[in-house]
Amino acid sequence: MNLKIKFSESDIKIPLKTQLSTSTSAVVASSTSTAQVAPSMTLPNLAKKMKKLASSQLFNLKLLLNGESSRGFSKFKKNYKLKGELGRGGFGIVYRAVRIRDDLPVAVKFIDRNSVKEWARVNGEQVPMEICMLAKCSKTRGVIRLIDWYSIPEGYLIIMERPYPCVDMFDFIKGQGKLNEDMARFLFRQIAQTVTECAHNRVLHRDLKDENVVIDLVNGSTRLIDFGAATSLRKTQYSDFQGTRLYCPPEWFLHSLYLGREAAVWSLGVLLYNSLNGRLPFRNEKDICTAHLLGPLPFYVPVSQDAKDLINKCLAFDPFQRCPLETILQHPWLSNISPSWEILTNQKNGTIDKKGEKENKKLEDDHGSEELEEVDNETNDKKAQKKQNNETVGSEESGVGSSEGSSIKNTTKKASANPVSRLSKTSLLVAPTSGEIKAAVQASKTTTQYNNIKPQRKTMMPRHPQPPSSTVLTALRRAMSREAQKRVDIVAARI
Numbered sequence: 284m285n286l287k288i289k290f291s292e293s294d295i296k297i298p299l300k301t302q303l304s305t306s307t308s309a310v311v312a313s314s315t316s317t318a319q320v321a322p323s324m325t326l327p328n329l330a331k332k333m334k335k336l337a338s339s340q341l342f343n344l345k346l347l348l349n350g351e352s353s354r355g356f357s358k359f360k361k362n363y364k365l366k367g368e369l370g371r372g373g374f375g376i377v378y379r380a381v382r383i384r385d386d387l388p389v390a391v392k393f394i395d396r397n398s399v400k401e402w403a404r405v406n407g408e409q410v411p412m413e414i415c416m417l418a419k420c421s422k423t424r425g426v427i428r429l430i431d432w433y434s435i436p437e438g439y440l441i442i443m444e445r446p447y448p449c450v451d452m453f454d455f456i457k458g459q460g461k462l463n464e465d466m467a468r469f470l471f472r473q474i475a476q477t478v479t480e481c482a483h484n485r486v487l488h489r490d491l492k493d494e495n496v497v498i499d500l501v502n503g504s505t506r507l508i509d510f511g512a513a514t515s516l517r518k519t520q521y522s523d524f525q526g527t528r529l530y531c532p533p534e535w536f537l538h539s540l541y542l543g544r545e546a547a548v549w550s551l552g553v554l555l556y557n558s559l560n561g562r563l564p565f566r567n568e569k570d571i572c573t574a575h576l577l578g579p580l581p582f583y584v585p586v587s588q589d590a591k592d593l594i595n596k597c598l599a600f601d602p603f604q605r606c607p608l609e610t611i612l613q614h615p616w617l618s619n620i621s622p623s624w625e626i627l628t629n630q631k632n633g634t635i636d637k638k639g640e641k642e643n644k645k646l647e648d649d650h651g652s653e654e655l656e657e658v659d660n661e662t663n664d665k666k667a668q669k670k671q672n673n674e675t676v677g678s679e680e681s682g683v684g685s686s687e688g689s690s691i692k693n694t695t696k697k698a699s700a701n702p703v704s705r706l707s708k709t710s711l712l713v714a715p716t717s718g719e720i721k722a723a724v725q726a727s728k729t730t731t732q733y734n735n736i737k738p739q740r741k742t743m744m745p746r747h748p749q750p751p752s753s754t755v756l757t758a759l760r761r762a763m764s765r766e767a768q769k770r771v772d773i774v775a776a777r778i
């Protein structure tokens with residue numbers, strides 16, 4: 284047998300000072316042991332298998348050497364500075380960070396390699412589908428911009444733009460209780476436009492919800508985030524789903540099938556209802572499938588006929604009767620001209636009311652924390668505790684009937700006779716109050732452009748000493764092991 288497996292020199296660059304950790308040897312050893320071959324295997328198959336094995340060994344080795352590749356952790360550390368946790372969901376942790384070269388605010392999303400369900404190729408490299416979909420939408424207006432990505436042994440780091448200051452739409456709605464029609468229209472129009480443009484690029488987001496929309500508080504522009512459930516848009520039906528159940532159309536629960544555009548329109552209907560009412564239209568799968576039998580959807584606040592009409596058209600039980608995605612933007616409710624963001628955020632009876640200096644002070648503190656702050660596990664643990672408390676207090680999601688899990692990733696919630704506003708979400712962010720949002724908008728008026736903010740922040744804020752690079756890595760790993768432990772606990776509790 285003449286097996287030739289070639290490695291170019293550039294593939295393996297092992298600096299002399301690099302110490303192979305015991306885990307490295309373990310991986311190599313374990314890979315070697317799997318090389319034992321069944322006697323019945325034919326030669327070409329054997330050659331193929333060996334080649335595959337060798338390349339996976341090389342891949343593991345490169346990962347364990349941490350970043351000798353252009354996308355390794357050491358490259359990440361050279362380019363970005365982690366500052367603290369932004370939020371977390373069922374599949375990842377998102378960190379606040381800055382690009383060292385120019386202080387650009389970025390968000391760094393860590394995704395665990397083991398949680399990646401779908402893979403794709405970008406420039407010949409195998410990456411999680413989330414990265415591929417973000418890359419595909421890089422020029423789509425209203426989609427968060429993918430700046431870079433890195434591969435570490437435990438998973439991937441996705442570097443995205445982070446509008447500053449910003450808030451996600453869940454917190455924005457929660458801060459106001461509900462949005463008035465002008466504000467809801469201003470935001471919803473952008474989101475519908477973005478979803479339509481994504482569809483033109485053959486990208487289907489599949490997890491449209493308020494938590495996955497980030498609002499730039501400077502100008503009110505929205506960014507669609509979290510493409511973790513996204514996939515290529517096709518005309519035929521889908522039979523897999525990873526999004527959030529309460530935003531999911533009835534055909535999925537009834538037939539385990541759905542069409543991409545039609546399902547997106549349903550989710551947009553849920554999002555719009557949620558924006559105007561401050562609560563979701565359905566509490567559980569049973570409601571989603573049966574609400575149409577009980578007459579018109581209840582509205583808990585006065586809402587115009589046009590808005591109701593658009594919501595009802597998006598939430599038509601029959602997917603073929605639903606408003607087509609491409610025509611949402613032509614609906615009369617959306618053709619009304621919206622006041623500017625500045626006016627919207629200053630409206631007296633509008634969405635953002637004035638609150639005292641205390642909140643302004645808190646916002647200043649938040650600006651302060653924009654400067655270097657190590658990934659702080661203790662704070663995160665406190666946030667986690669707070670989230671748990673929230674979930675116990677706000678034990679329902681809203682709407683009609685009794686409550687079950689709001690999301691595949693959420694915990695089970697109990698029923699209640701009187702629907703209340705939503706109190707919890709999958710991320711750990713504590714919702715800012717309307718005063719804080721207002722203050723953020725005010726603060727941003729003096730620093731409208733990122734370019735303007737940069738020098739001021741640099742000179743005004745004292746810099747803390749830079750953490751040793753290993754601190755960041757340790758913090759990441761600790762966060763991940765906490766995540767893993769949590770999952771083990773959940774499974775153990777279920778058993």
Ligand SMILES: Nc1ncnc2c1ncn2[C@@H]1O[C@H](COP(=O)(O)OP(=O)(O)OP(=O)(O)O)[C@@H](O)[C@H]1O
Nearest residue numbers: 370372373374375377390443444445451494509710
């Ligand atoms: N680029 C960004 N800029 C600002 N905030 C962000 C950004 N990306 C994520 N976030 C914040 O982090 C939270 C979690 O992000 P994301 O939804 O991507 O994580 P996830 O683990 O996929 O969550 P989920 O369980 O909902 O799928 C968001 O709700 C948002 O508040």
